[in-house]
Amino acid sequence: MDQNTALLIVDMQQEMANVTASGRQRANPKAEEKIAGLAAAFRAAGRPVVHVMHDDPRPESGFRRDLPSGQPMECAMPADGEAVFWKTGSSGFVGTGLEQHLRDGGISRLVIAGGVAAFCVNSTARSAANLGFEIQVVEDALIAFSLPARKGGELDAGQVLEVTLSALHAGFGTVLPASEILAQLPAAAPA
16 A cells, blocks of 8 residues: 555544434444554554544534544544544535645545445545546445335345445445555554
8 A cells, every 4th residue: 555545534423322322223333442442553563553533513412522422432442642623514625624634745646434424425525536536435434224105114234235326326425345455554553
């Protein structure tokens, strides 16, 4: 994997764990484990890990940086020196300085993991592709929840994830499992 590649972790905040604990149907129950493994491998290989977190302006939201629920989950805790960008909308690129940070670091490829797949991961990945970044979305390192269907009923979390990943793969980048991303990384940073 080239030096121009960074891991971008989207919205892995405590509120994700709260929603999961509430019993809402979710795909990828081992996403946190996969994200932690990716972050550790990128760090060991000397590749950048960048974090985007959601600071929802709505007072009723749990995704607020001033609340415990808005803080990073253990699996995605930023290490010292890792860039953290706070967003107030869906895309990690709108109003955050993320694009400039990546360009200044010579990053042209993003490996994207996090949550929620159909919302902020989707928006961030599409924005990245539209800005000319090459993207790889890690299919088993994403949190996806069920959704209310617009005509009634509920869409299964696995179905929501598959539709999201299929759309991203068809027009914006590549969708891969974490094992394939890890296989591309060197074992450790060069001495």
